Amino acid sequence: xxxxxxxxxxxxxxxxxxxxxxxxxxxxxxxxxxxxxxxxxxxxxxxxxxxxxxxxxxxxxxxxxxxxxxxxxxxxxxxxxxxxxxxxxxxxxxxxxxxxxxxxxxxxxxxxxxxxxxxxxxxxxxxxxxxxxxxxxxxxxxxxxxxxxxxxxxxxxxxxxxxxxxxxxxxxxxxxxxxxxxxxxxxxxxxxxxxxxxxxxxxxxxxxxxxxxxxxxxxxxxxxxxxxxxxxxxxxxxxxxxxxxxxxxxxx
Numbered sequence: 001x002x003x004x005x006x007x008x009x010x011x012x013x014x015x016x017x018x019x020x021x022x023x024x025x026x027x028x029x030x031x032x033x034x035x036x037x038x039x040x041x042x043x044x045x046x047x048x049x050x051x052x053x054x055x056x057x058x059x060x061x062x063x064x065x066x067x068x069x070x071x072x073x074x075x076x077x078x079x080x081x082x083x084x085x086x087x088x089x090x091x092x093x094x095x096x097x098x099x100x101x102x103x104x105x106x107x108x109x110x111x112x113x114x115x116x117x118x119x120x121x122x123x124x125x126x127x128x129x130x131x132x133x134x135x136x137x138x139x140x141x142x143x144x145x146x147x148x149x150x151x152x153x154x155x156x157x158x159x160x161x162x163x164x165x166x167x168x169x170x171x172x173x174x175x176x177x178x179x180x181x182x183x184x185x186x187x188x189x190x191x192x193x194x195x196x197x198x199x200x201x202x203x204x205x206x207x208x209x210x211x212x213x214x215x216x217x218x219x220x221x222x223x224x225x226x227x228x229x230x231x232x233x234x235x236x237x238x239x240x241x242x243x244x245x246x247x248x249x250x251x252x
Contacts, residue, residue, distance in 0.1 A: 015030060019078050021074065029063065029067070032060070033063075033064070034054060036057060036060050039053075040053065040057065040119070049084060114155070115153040118150070118152075118153050118159075119152075119153055121159065122148070122152060122153075122159070122162055122166075123144065125159075125162075125163055125166065126147075126166060129166065129167065129170055130143065130144075130170060133170060133173075133174045134182075135174065135177050135178075135188075136170065136173055136177065139177060139188055139189070139191065139192035140173070140191075140192045142231075143173065146195055147166065147169050147170075152165070152168050176191060176197040177191060177192075178199060180197060180200055180201075183201070183204075184204075185202050186207075186228070187200055187201060187204050189205050189228050190207075190228065191204050193228070193231075
């Protein structure tokens, strides 16, 4: 690595010479071209002078065409060495870029491994705490995933801070569940789905209103039952089964 630093600090490892282009006839050609341009700009074109003027301009055009060809050939020649050097520089840059990309990948993998290890530690703490509140595990099986956020896995967030946030969340969730249970089982079930007490209360209220409306449309002798299914996958599976068996149902 020390040798690499010495290479980076070198100042005379690339040299080049500024090419000299000799064009002694520049002023002469420029003056003649300007004379022709001034003449054409001031002349009045008529049938007698137009042919001669075109011929003069054509000779001037031959000169500019030749000069342009020389310029193009000279540019290619002058850039030949530069093009080789440019390719060499890009090759070195690509090598370093690939190394940079590989390092970034390794750093990402290392950080992901550290995040997974930290999540495992946090989950162990979670299990010890949440087992004291069986109502949470029963009503909200995915409670850990709901609570856990990316900030909990950051290096800058200490386990102590994570545990404090966890304790507050579990306690609040437990209190909300007790309140929901006091209102009725359906409120607790809905809270387990929604994760928010106010939303759960509003959802149950809406369900009851819809249920009452449906009752008025259904014959008294017709048997009906209400089920609450939560979880995206379970809802999709239940809907598919009901459709496959042509079972009438209402989604609230």
